[in-house]
Amino acid sequence: MLYWLLRSTADHPALGRGEAPPGLLHPQEEARLAALRVPKRRQDWLLGRWTAKHLLQGWLEAATGERPPPDRLPVLADPDGAPYAALAGRGPEPQPQRLATSLSISHSGQWGFCALCDDAGRTVGADIERIEPRAHGFAETFFAPAELAALDAASPDQRDVLITATWCAKEAVLKALRLGLRADTRRVTCRLAEPGAPPRQWSRLFVKTGPVLQPAGGPTDFAGWWAINEGYALALVVAGRDLLTDLPPPAPFEM
Numbered sequence: 001m002l003y004w005l006l007r008s009t010a011d012h013p014a015l016g017r018g019e020a021p022p023g024l025l026h027p028q029e030e031a032r033l034a035a036l037r038v039p040k041r042r043q044d045w046l047l048g049r050w051t052a053k054h055l056l057q058g059w060l061e062a063a064t065g066e067r068p069p070p071d072r073l074p075v076l077a078d079p080d081g082a083p084y085a086a087l088a089g090r091g092p093e094p095q096p097q098r099l100a101t102s103l104s105i106s107h108s109g110q111w112g113f114c115a116l117c118d119d120a121g122r123t124v125g126a127d128i129e130r131i132e133p134r135a136h137g138f139a140e141t142f143f144a145p146a147e148l149a150a151l152d153a154a155s156p157d158q159r160d161v162l163i164t165a166t167w168c169a170k171e172a173v174l175k176a177l178r179l180g181l182r183a184d185t186r187r188v189t190c191r192l193a194e195p196g197a198p199p200r201q202w203s204r205l206f207v208k209t210g211p212v213l214q215p216a217g218g219p220t221d222f223a224g225w226w227a228i229n230e231g232y233a234l235a236l237v238v239a240g241r242d243l244l245t246d247l248p249p250p251a252p253f254e255m
């Protein structure tokens with residue numbers, strides 16, 4: 001299953017100051033925060049942890065009936081930067097144990113956006129981007145030919161949404177593949193269904209990747225969803241083998 005959560009710095013006054021709310025962080029995370037010096041980076045990193053831990057608490061409670069406190073749910077990073085969730089025992093030891101779920105984090109402006117996918121063998125990518133005008137040169141540099149064609153065919157009033165949501169989808173794909181922007185973004189082609197859809201409604205997203213992005217014989221077609229909320233584009237992508245062509249829709253935005 002695919003789960004997501006959107007939270008903002010307005011949730012807790014400490015987040016906007018780049019300070020950890022009491023009881024949020026595990027000691028390994030406190031050490032990581034202490035190494036982050038740039039205020040905006042501290043704020044983003046904390047907001048990602050805040051959002052991810054709330055998502056993980058809800059997921060664990062639904063699965064096990066237990067809701068561990070946030071400081072027992074460290075959100076750590078692998079050497080490539082990709083986040084993972086762990087569960088720590090009570091007391092100083094033992095080492096936190098990695099949880100069997102894929103996790104993805106994004107932050108933009110005041111928003112933290114996280115997703116998790118607990119299907120074995122599948123990985124999730126989440127991204128959020130502010131919708132704003134972007135030069136055509138941006139798309140020419142980073143977009144695949146089919147994405148440029150979709151942009152050229154779009155009406156002028158849909159252009160800013162389409163270019164931002166397409167970029168957002170591409171970043172979500174590259175997170176699901178754990179590549180980030182080390183990869184050539186033109187090897188990922190995202191097609192958005194319903195570029196004129198109203199805000200706070202998930203629409204389908206279709207993804208094709210070039211074979212060079214994946215190990216030989218690996219899957220190249222993925223599924224996802226995208227939406228707009230308060231002037232931001234959001235994208236969720238699931239990658240993996242034997243992917244259902246009909247990826248079930250994510251939970252709706254609250255009414």
Ligand SMILES: CC(C)(COP(=O)(O)OP(=O)(O)OC[C@H]1O[C@@H](n2cnc3c(N)ncnc32)[C@H](O)[C@@H]1OP(=O)(O)O)[C@@H](O)C(=O)NCCC(=O)NCCS
Pocket residue numbers: 044045048079080081082083104105106107108126127128171174175176177178179180181182
């Ligand atoms: C991953 C990347 C595409 C995110 O770009 P962005 O739009 O600027 O930032 P977002 O807020 O959407 O996402 C940032 C989150 O992506 C996640 N991330 C970083 N590297 C990732 C990877 N290889 N795969 C999946 N997710 C990754 C992290 O959780 C990060 O947030 P956090 O560090 O606060 O936990 C971009 O940072 C990138 O490509 N980096 C290159 C890889 C890199 O330098 N990694 C760091 C090595 S330590």
